[in-house]
Amino acid sequence: MNWRIVGIIVLLFGLGLLLVLRPFSDDDEEGAATATKLMQPDFTAYGLETKIFESYGALAHQIRSEEMAHYNQIGLTELKQPKYSVFSQDxxxxxxxxxxxxxxxxxxxxxxxxxxxxxxxxESSPIQRIMTEYLVIDLANESMSTEYPVIMRGPQVVVRGDGLSADMSAEIMELKRHVKTVFQPKS
Incomplete structure (x- = not known):
């Protein structure tokens, strides 16, 4: 066999191996996810509550969790089984x-x-439960939003939609895309 052909085959094999292994890849998302998994929390707490107060002293928000792991370096706290409560002005x-x-x-x-x-x-709320798989709550602006499918249940109605935005201070909730409504009148 000709040495040039062997050299070309070895070169192509080496390039193919480089493409598969991608040692020069700079994928920030994978790196950040791996770094978070490898990073040790600054502290871990069990059964902890975080309370946020209004400027005039009234309790506005409360976050409880079975377990919290705080990472000071990246400015986040991981929560297991979190419960977030909203309080009215009274x-x-x-x-x-x-x-x-x-x-x-x-x-x-x-x-x-x-x-x-x-x-x-x-009890007077027309919607009693809202279910989804992902929700972003902005405590500073008192808003909630999701792009995921949403199911809203009331005493006599079930509403399905995609996406939700809510202004907690104005007590306004809006589906981004309505899918289906089923009325269930009481007999």
């Missing part, structure tokens, strides 16, 4: 949001994931 707990896991960032953004359920605590 101190009444109006909504409770729970999920399997969550992340609380230093900029007062709370991201909840997997089996997210928003429960109305006032």
């Amino acid at each position: 101190g009444t707990e109006t909504w409770q949001v729970s999920a399997e896991q969550g992340t609380f960032y230093d900029d007062k953004t709370l991201i909840l994931e997997r089996s997210v359920e928003i429960q109305a605590l006032l």
